[in-house]
Every structure is written in structure tokens, then in C-alpha cells.
Amino acid sequence: MFVQVLMQIAVVVTVMLVITMGVVVGRRRIRRTVGEYRTRLRAIAPIVVVLATVLLFNGVARQIVPDLSWMIGWNLTWEIYALEGEFILWLQSYATPPVTAYFSFIYIYGYIFMLIFPVVAYFALPDTRPLRELLTAYTLNYTLGLVCYVLVIAYGPRNMMPELVEALLYDTYPRYQHLTRQVNRNTNVFPSLHTSLAVTVGLMAYRTREAYPRWFPIALVLAISVSVSTMYLGIHWAIDVLAGVGLAYVSVALSARLVGRWSLADFRSHASGARRIVTRGD
Amino acid sequence: MDPYPGDAERRVDRRTVLAGLAAGGLTATSGCVRQTRSVVNRDGAEQLSLTITTVPSDVDRESIRIARILRNNLEAVGIDVTIDMLAVEEFYRETLVNHDFDCYVGPYHGDMDPELLYELLYSAFADEPGWQNPFGFTSLTFDELLEDLHESPDEDRPEHVADVLDVLADEQPFVPLCVPEELRLVRTDRFEGWDDHHLATRLGYLGLEPLGPDDADPPNELRGVVTDPRPTENLNPLSVEYRERGTYVDLLYDSLGTADNDGDEGESGDIYPWLAESWEWEDRTGAESTTDVTVTLRPEASFHDGEPLTADDVAFTYRFVEDTSLDEGPVAAPSPRYRGKVAAVESIEALDDRTLEMSIETGRQAGERALTVPILPEHIWAERTDEASVFGFARRPGATDAVVLDNVPPIGSGPYQFVDRSERERLHLERFDEHFSLGVDGLPQPTVERFTTRVAPRSASAIEIVEENDADVTVSPLESYSIEMVSETESVRLHRSPSQTFYHVGFNLRQAPFTSPYFRQVFARLLDKAHLVEEVFEGYARPVATPLGDDEAWVPEDYRWGGETGTGSEGEDEGEGEGEDEGEGEADDPSAPFLGSAGDVDVSRARRAFEEAGYRYDDRGSLLVRQ
Incomplete structure (x- = not known):
């Protein structure tokens, strides 16, 4: 069943990618990329290696994080609940089947699409800096997120209020829980990595809006939808989502500072802070 | 909880008062100061x-x-x-x-x-x-x-x-x-005999009859689904943190007697000889109603690693549950499980390889209950008496390795033996072909070659897995919220066991x-x-x-x-x-x-x-x- 779910996701996300590539990137950029892909790959190779290492480490570390957390961590579930009260309940009071279907789709498919698309789109730009910044920001998200997960134990709203907060995703589409259980452990809700990665993509889309004017509004809608979906589906508290936005901001700001600083490939780049990336493709 | 919630507050109070006294306090009489002290150092109601x-x-x-x-x-x-x-x-x-x-x-x-x-x-x-x-x-x-x-x-x-x-x-x-209520979902098109025994116990998974659909080969794999990942993480019979009903431990380990609780709701069920071939009760009437029981083990019993199971292993198990440090620790380290059952046994002695004499301080019913403790191999567990510690540091007197180890792979003598597991995903058992039940008529036997179990996140997904014929039984009982989701068919039905x-x-x-x-x-x-x-x-x-x-x-x-x-x-x-x-x-x-x-x-x-x-x-x- 796990494999089936994965296949389905792969097909749907691929279709979404192909369509959006056509609309946002355009045929000319793609053609040029085919000619230049070697040099671009060389430019992004270091950060790809770093990200891959972090992801691999993350996969292993996630297995032991709960054990570490229960030894050293703070269990903040009650504090979060006491602080934000029943916001999630209020949000779910607007639940209707179409809205649930929309947010479930966003949470699974929209999110995965959102992470992959900018990687492909930025690869189609002659300047590799946006892509390097994006991958650096992903790396920072995963690294800082993991630190938070070790330090903080928090269960999501559906674990605290099962009867009020319907676990909409899992009860409507039980098969998806195989997916998320493989990927996440249920104590890892603070911060929301779904939110932080989606917002990271949104912030990067803002910074690259001159190169990809059509991507920014799409990314904005998706980023907001993903953030809301995590709360609407009862997976995250509002505080997790706020922390996720904070993590995204920190990751993007840090990556803007870090990228180019120790770069082997990009000597000419001015290692300026949060300057907007102006990339006039061709 | 903070043991002294009022403390910080009290200290501040005291300091404030002292400051007050220093400022204008020269006029204060000693009586007044004493009274102040009496108030300041007193805890109020909160x-x-x-x-x-x-x-x-x-x-x-x-x-x-x-x-x-x-x-x-x-x-x-x-x-x-x-x-x-x-x-x-x-x-x-x-x-x-x-x-x-x-x-x-x-x-x-x-x-x-x-x-x-x-x-x-x-x-x-x-x-x-x-x-x-x-x-x-x-x-x-x-x-x-x-x-x-x-x-x-x-x-x-x-x-x-x-x-x-x-x-x-x-x-x-x-x-x-x-x-x-204890409800499970079972597939009746692959196996028959679900109703013979309680599905939280070992007997529930023995004696099942595989059904071949239309003369095809009958299934040689029993597929369970659980919603509790713990059996894939730890299979220690003595670990109280990882056991609920202990169904898997029951299949991996044998006990002298086995409870057949498929009576009516609430009935505690009778206990039949299992690893014991027979037992004989002798009431010693007198002021103290002590009972002696002589237990004879089955001749062909052995552990999964090939070692024979003898009366010494049984006697060891009962002593071990009482103190897993075997009197060598600084304090006794009783097992957190089975302790109540073993309390009925006053003394136990191996007379020869197959015969034991136990002195029981309870009546017969409670005494038989004491015979349902899983028998541990002495050659493995006798090594586990050391104080639990991390690399020799962080020692925990009163706990031994025996209660903290994951015990994977588990070596028991039960009808199924451990093959493989993937934590939080799968547990794979296979029939122990040397098990005594295969040689004795009239005992429920492990009829299926393999018993695989997968972990589903919740009851809702477990139901889906059984309904789509990817599993035969929900070994974990269904959570009550999910029961309404079940759609019973000819091949899938709800199974009710008396709740314990x-x-x-x-x-x-x-x-x-x-x-x-x-x-x-x-x-x-x-x-x-x-x-x-x-x-x-x-x-x-x-x-x-x-x-x-x-x-x-x-x-x-x-x-x-x-x-x-x-x-x-x-x-x-x-x-x-x-x-x-x-x-x-x-x-x-x-x-x-x-x-x-x-x-x-x-x-x-x-x-x-x-x-x-x-x-x-x-x-x-x-x-x-x-x-």
C-alpha cells in the first residue's frame, strides 16, 4: 500500500511539474539549460552534496531523535495548548468536504510539488545563485528543524483532542498515514517543517520574482495553503506554524549571507546580505 | 511537579520584609519581629x-x-x-x-x-x-x-x-x-477457527485451519496487523513498558499451563497443562492451607536455540521473577511483570530434569494462575543479573539488564520463533518445528508456517489493510471510534473476545x-x-x-x-x-x-x-x- 501511495504521488506531482514548467519557465530557458547543464551542475555540486548528506543523516537521526528527546527534551504540548487554546477548533469549525479535499491535496501533493518545482525552475536560470541559495535554505531548515525536534517534545492537536480535532487527513484518507508515519514521528510537531519549507520557497519566489514573475503568486498561494493545511488537518498547532515561519525566515536570511561566502565557483559574486537577486534569464 | 512551589515567592517576601525592617525597623519591638517571622516563615494555603x-x-x-x-x-x-x-x-x-x-x-x-x-x-x-x-x-x-x-x-x-x-x-x-469490548477484524476466507480461543492469547493463533480457495494451496502465512509498534522494538517478557496483553511473548515463550479464556464474558477461564505434561495437586490440610503441586514437564521440550528445556529452567524462572539480580544486587530487583502471579509460589524445587515440586500458598485457582508465567532459558537470563547501567555509569540499583534489554532476538520455547523484524514496521515469526505441541495429539498446534505482522498507524488503516486482503487479523483490538467504519462481508467479519x-x-x-x-x-x-x-x-x-x-x-x-x-x-x-x-x-x-x-x-x-x-x-x- 505504501508503494501504491508513492506511485500515485509520483505521477500526480510529475504532471503538475510539467504543466508549471511550461507556464512559468518557458521553452527557451529549457532549451538553453540543455546546452549548459554541465557547468550549472558543477556550480551547484557542493551544496547538493551538503544537502544530500544532511538528508541522509536526517533519515538516520530521526530514528533516534525520540529517544534523545525523551532523555533531554522539554515536553511542551501542554504549554502550547495552554497558550493558544482552541484556535485549531475554531479553524476546523469551517470544515466542509471540498475544503478538506483541497487541504489534504495541498498537504501531500502541493507540498511535494512545491519543494521540487523551484529546484527545477532555478536550474533553468543561467545564474546558479538562486538555486544554491534555495538548496542552502533547505539544508538549514532540516538542520535547525532537527535541533528543535531533539530539544522539544510536542504532540499535535489531533493527539490531544482526538474527538474535537478530527484527524481529517487520516480519517478521510487513512492510507496517507502510512506515508507520514514513515516520514515523521508523532512527537515532531514543533516547528512545522511543512510550513517552514513552504514559506522558504515562498520567500525565495519573492526574491526571484523578476526572473519568474508568474511563480511568485503561485508560490504565495501554495505557501499559505500548506501552512493553513497543517493546522486545518489537525497536525500542527498555530504555534508550530509560527515557529515554522520563523525558521523559514532565518534559513533564507542565513543562506543569503552564506552562499557565495565560501563559494568555489562564484568568485565574482558580491557576498552582500539580503539583496534581491536580479536575474534576467536571457 | 515542583516540590516546593511556594519557595521562590517566600524568599522574595522575606527579603522585602527585611528591607522594610532595615529602613524603619529600629523602632520595632522584638515581639513584633517574632510575629513577623512567624508569618513570613509560614506557608499559606494555595x-x-x-x-x-x-x-x-x-x-x-x-x-x-x-x-x-x-x-x-x-x-x-x-x-x-x-x-x-x-x-x-x-x-x-x-x-x-x-x-x-x-x-x-x-x-x-x-x-x-x-x-x-x-x-x-x-x-x-x-x-x-x-x-x-x-x-x-x-x-x-x-x-x-x-x-x-x-x-x-x-x-x-x-x-x-x-x-x-x-x-x-x-x-x-x-x-x-x-x-x-474487545473486537477484532478477521478474514474468514483464509482461515477457520477464529472462535476457538481468545485472540489475545497464544491459543488464539494456534489450531487455525488454513482454507484453500477453490482447491488452490491453502495459505502458509498468517498475516497479522497491529496498531502498536512496540512488539517490533522490544520482545522482553519482563518489560512492563513494552507489553500490554503480551500476545507475542505468549507465542514466543511457553508456560507450564495455558489459560483458555474463551468462556463467557468475564470468566477467568480454566488453565490446562501446556509445557507441563501433567500436574498433581496435594492439599496439605492443616492450619495453613498450603498446597503442593508436582509438575511433570513434556519430554520433548527445547528452546529455539536447540538447548533442552529442563526443570532447572522452570525453577530458575520463578526465582528470577522474584529477584532478577538473583540476590546479588544491592537491593532486590523484582520483575515488573508476573510478580503477582509468582507470589502464589512459596518454594520451587527441581527434582530431576522433568519433575518439579512447588509449594503453593494459595488455593488451587490462584495457584494454577501462577503456572502461566513464561519460562525463560536459564543459560541466557542468568547472564542478565547485572545492575542496569550505561557503559558502567548511570547505574540503577534495583533494575537489572533483564528488565531493560530489548531481548531481540528472543529465545523461548514457544510454538513460533523469531526470524526478523524491522522496527516500527514488521515482525516476522516462523513455526518452531520442534515444538512439543506438534507431537502431541489434542493440543492446538501452530498450523501455519509463518506468522508475519505489520504495523499500521491506527485502527482505521488496520481495518483497510484487512479489508483489502493484505492481512488476516487485527491482532490489536480495534479502537472503539473505528468500529463503525467496518463493513462486514462474507470473508471479513468482526470477532468478539471476552474483554480482560x-x-x-x-x-x-x-x-x-x-x-x-x-x-x-x-x-x-x-x-x-x-x-x-x-x-x-x-x-x-x-x-x-x-x-x-x-x-x-x-x-x-x-x-x-x-x-x-x-x-x-x-x-x-x-x-x-x-x-x-x-x-x-x-x-x-x-x-x-x-x-x-x-x-x-x-x-x-x-x-x-x-x-x-x-x-x-x-x-x-x-x-x-x-x-
Whole structure:
């Protein structure tokens, strides 16, 4: 069943990618990329290696994080609940089947699409800096997120209020829980990595809006939808989502500072802070 | 909890006062200073704060819901409540091992034999980790009643049970809430014989008959699905944190006798010789009703690693459960599981390889129950007596390797042996071809070659997996919320086993306010059990007044749910002219009638009950205690 779910996701996300590539990137950029892909790959190779290492480490570390957390961590579930009260309940009071279907789709498919698309789109730009910044920001998200997960134990709203907060995703589409259980452990809700990665993509889309004017509004809608979906589906508290936005901001700001600083490939780049990336493709 | 919540405040107070004294204090007389000291160094009354410990909904949806309802009711009567949700292993470690809790909500899985009262409440167990007296209840007079019950011959047990329940209803060291129904989903097109035995026990998975659809080969793999990943992480029979019903341990290990609990609801079931070929009971009549039992083991028994299973292994197991350090540790390290059962055995001695003599201090029923302890291989467990520690540091006296090890791979002698596992995903067992049951007619046998189990995240997905023919049975019972999702067909049906579980609220009697029986009595009356059953269990449970599941065999009618009020602090509420809002709950629960109706606490009655128990309220309606 796990494999089936994965296949389905792969097909749907691929279709979404192909369509959006056509609309946002355009045929000319793609053609040029085919000619230049070697040099671009060389430019992004270091950060790809770093990200891959972090992801691999993350996969292993996630297995032991709960054990570490229960030894050293703070269990903040009650504090979060006491602080934000029943916001999630209020949000779910607007639940209707179409809205649930929309947010479930966003949470699974929209999110995965959102992470992959900018990687492909930025690869189609002659300047590799946006892509390097994006991958650096992903790396920072995963690294800082993991630190938070070790330090903080928090269960999501559906674990605290099962009867009020319907676990909409899992009860409507039980098969998806195989997916998320493989990927996440249920104590890892603070911060929301779904939110932080989606917002990271949104912030990067803002910074690259001159190169990809059509991507920014799409990314904005998706980023907001993903953030809301995590709360609407009862997976995250509002505080997790706020922390996720904070993590995204920190990751993007840090990556803007870090990228180019120790770069082997990009000597000419001015290692300026949060300057907007102006990339006039061709 | 902060042990001295008022302390920081007090220090500040003292400093402020001293500053005041320094400024204008020269005129103060010594009497005035003494009086000031008397006030400053005195703790005042504060609002009572409690923590309810429980598990998140992914582990047990019912427990967290009960905990939240309980919290609302307690807050309504002026008590400040925090809920502490712990991972399930942490939950059991904090409550049963560390005894670090105020009160908890959770299930108890057992056989509902009256002996469980002895295990749960006998004073001498209060300091031990595990299910033996986790509440820290100590009472000399109650101990006498428990001893009478423990040692009583079978025919006198009901009378002693009544005596114990009588006092129990007053003491309320824990509040039994309800017995949930035990429902599983089974595929009847692949196997037959699901109804022969209880599906939480080893026998449930033996003697199944594989069905070949249309002359195809019958299945040689039994596919289970669980919603609890713990059997894929740890297979230690003695680990209290990782075991609920112990179904897998039951299949991997043998015991001398095996319980066949497929009788009627609540019946504790008979115990038949299993690893023992036979046993002989000899009552030694006299002042002390001691019984001797001579056990003969089956000749062909061996462990999965090929070592023979002898009487020495059996004798070792019973000594080991009592003290896993085998008298070598600085303090005794009793096993957190099976301790209550082993308590019936006074002494055990191996006469030769196949014969044992045991002296039993209880009657026969309780004694046979002691024969259901899994037999451990001495050559493996005798090495596990060292004090538990991390690389020789962080030593934990009173715990040994035996109780902290994952015990993977487990070497038992049971009908199935361990092959492989993938943590939190799969557990793979295969038939132990040397198992004695395969050579003895009339015993249920492991008919299927392989027994694979996968972990599903929740009951909803477990149901889907069985319905799509990816599994044959939900080894974990279904959570009550999911039962409505089942669509029974010709090949998939719901299977009901007599329930051996009761939900309860456990109190920690080692610390205030639960040291006070008066407080516990009122607390117990703040939960509407009938309402919980409807609300939380969606009707798939029945409320109970006693921990014995209100079993007719043991519990006199007056003490059962729906029985006449017999005990408790019932009397004082009558005749106060409030006849109308005395809810229906009142008549049903003889031990702790609900202070309210239809799930809603009657705040003024509850406050009055607390006030009569000696507690005071401030003007904001907070229940005050001395810290």
C-alpha cells in the first residue's frame, strides 16, 4: 500500500511539474539549460552534496531523535495548548468536504510539488545563485528543524483532542498515514517543517520574482495553503506554524549571507546580505 | 511537579520584609519581629494543582479523552489541572516504575482473577516497580483481608472477595471506570477457527485451519496487523513498558499451563497443562492451607536455540521473577511483570530434569494462575543479573539488564520463533518445528508456517489493510471510534473476545492530596462512568464499579454496576431537598456515584462534598490546600 501511495504521488506531482514548467519557465530557458547543464551542475555540486548528506543523516537521526528527546527534551504540548487554546477548533469549525479535499491535496501533493518545482525552475536560470541559495535554505531548515525536534517534545492537536480535532487527513484518507508515519514521528510537531519549507520557497519566489514573475503568486498561494493545511488537518498547532515561519525566515536570511561566502565557483559574486537577486534569464 | 512551589515567592517576601525592617525597623519591638517571622516563615494555603498523566491519542484515543473530561470536571470544582501526555513507554516508566505521578488514566490488562487485587494493592509491593501496587497503597488491616483472600481455598474466595471489595469501595486507591469490548477484524476466507480461543492469547493463533480457495494451496502465512509498534522494538517478557496483553511473548515463550479464556464474558477461564505434561495437586490440610503441586514437564521440550528445556529452567524462572539480580544486587530487583502471579509460589524445587515440586500458598485457582508465567532459558537470563547501567555509569540499583534489554532476538520455547523484524514496521515469526505441541495429539498446534505482522498507524488503516486482503487479523483490538467504519462481508467479519481490560484512574497515594481517602472518595465521584462509555467508547464498553469487571462469579450484586448503593459517602447527600437533580448515574454506581448528571458535574454538590471532606474554597472558587 505504501508503494501504491508513492506511485500515485509520483505521477500526480510529475504532471503538475510539467504543466508549471511550461507556464512559468518557458521553452527557451529549457532549451538553453540543455546546452549548459554541465557547468550549472558543477556550480551547484557542493551544496547538493551538503544537502544530500544532511538528508541522509536526517533519515538516520530521526530514528533516534525520540529517544534523545525523551532523555533531554522539554515536553511542551501542554504549554502550547495552554497558550493558544482552541484556535485549531475554531479553524476546523469551517470544515466542509471540498475544503478538506483541497487541504489534504495541498498537504501531500502541493507540498511535494512545491519543494521540487523551484529546484527545477532555478536550474533553468543561467545564474546558479538562486538555486544554491534555495538548496542552502533547505539544508538549514532540516538542520535547525532537527535541533528543535531533539530539544522539544510536542504532540499535535489531533493527539490531544482526538474527538474535537478530527484527524481529517487520516480519517478521510487513512492510507496517507502510512506515508507520514514513515516520514515523521508523532512527537515532531514543533516547528512545522511543512510550513517552514513552504514559506522558504515562498520567500525565495519573492526574491526571484523578476526572473519568474508568474511563480511568485503561485508560490504565495501554495505557501499559505500548506501552512493553513497543517493546522486545518489537525497536525500542527498555530504555534508550530509560527515557529515554522520563523525558521523559514532565518534559513533564507542565513543562506543569503552564506552562499557565495565560501563559494568555489562564484568568485565574482558580491557576498552582500539580503539583496534581491536580479536575474534576467536571457 | 515542583516540590516546593511556594519557595521562590517566600524568599522574595522575606527579603522585602527585611528591607522594610532595615529602613524603619529600629523602632520595632522584638515581639513584633517574632510575629513577623512567624508569618513570613509560614506557608499559606494555595489552590490545589494536579497533573493527570496519560498517553497521546495515537497510542490510546480513549485515555486522553477520559483525561480531558476529568480535567474539565476537576477545573469546574476549583482544581488546577495539567495534562501530561507521555510516549507510551515513558508513561509506564513514570507511573509503574518511577512512581512519579499524581494520577493517571490508562488501561489494565489482566485475567480479572481476584488475585489481581492482591497484586495491585498488597502493601509489601508498594516499593516495587511494575503492576504490583503502583498506587503505593499501604494498610495493615487491608493487608490482612488481602492475605485472607490470597491464601483462601477456592470455595471461600467469593466471601473474601466481598470483604476486600467492601473496604476497597471506601478507600478508592484507584477508580475502575469501564470494561471496553474487545473486537477484532478477521478474514474468514483464509482461515477457520477464529472462535476457538481468545485472540489475545497464544491459543488464539494456534489450531487455525488454513482454507484453500477453490482447491488452490491453502495459505502458509498468517498475516497479522497491529496498531502498536512496540512488539517490533522490544520482545522482553519482563518489560512492563513494552507489553500490554503480551500476545507475542505468549507465542514466543511457553508456560507450564495455558489459560483458555474463551468462556463467557468475564470468566477467568480454566488453565490446562501446556509445557507441563501433567500436574498433581496435594492439599496439605492443616492450619495453613498450603498446597503442593508436582509438575511433570513434556519430554520433548527445547528452546529455539536447540538447548533442552529442563526443570532447572522452570525453577530458575520463578526465582528470577522474584529477584532478577538473583540476590546479588544491592537491593532486590523484582520483575515488573508476573510478580503477582509468582507470589502464589512459596518454594520451587527441581527434582530431576522433568519433575518439579512447588509449594503453593494459595488455593488451587490462584495457584494454577501462577503456572502461566513464561519460562525463560536459564543459560541466557542468568547472564542478565547485572545492575542496569550505561557503559558502567548511570547505574540503577534495583533494575537489572533483564528488565531493560530489548531481548531481540528472543529465545523461548514457544510454538513460533523469531526470524526478523524491522522496527516500527514488521515482525516476522516462523513455526518452531520442534515444538512439543506438534507431537502431541489434542493440543492446538501452530498450523501455519509463518506468522508475519505489520504495523499500521491506527485502527482505521488496520481495518483497510484487512479489508483489502493484505492481512488476516487485527491482532490489536480495534479502537472503539473505528468500529463503525467496518463493513462486514462474507470473508471479513468482526470477532468478539471476552474483554480482560479495564480502564481506570490510578492515584499516587504516596503524596498529597491522594494520601487522603476522603479526597479520593470525592475525586472518584467526579467521573460519570455511564456517560464516558457513551461519549468516549461510543457504547462499546460497559461501566463497572469494581476492578473485577463486576464478574458475577466474584462480585456480590450490591457491589456491581447497577447494584444497590452499599458503601461510599452516599448517605450525606440524601434528604437535602435536591431530589430532582440527583442524576441517574447515582443509582448505578454503588462505590462512587457521580456527583452530577449526564456527564455534567453539579458544582455546588461537589464543592460541598469537598468541604465535608475538610477542604476549603477561596472566594474565587479555588480549592485550597496547604502546600
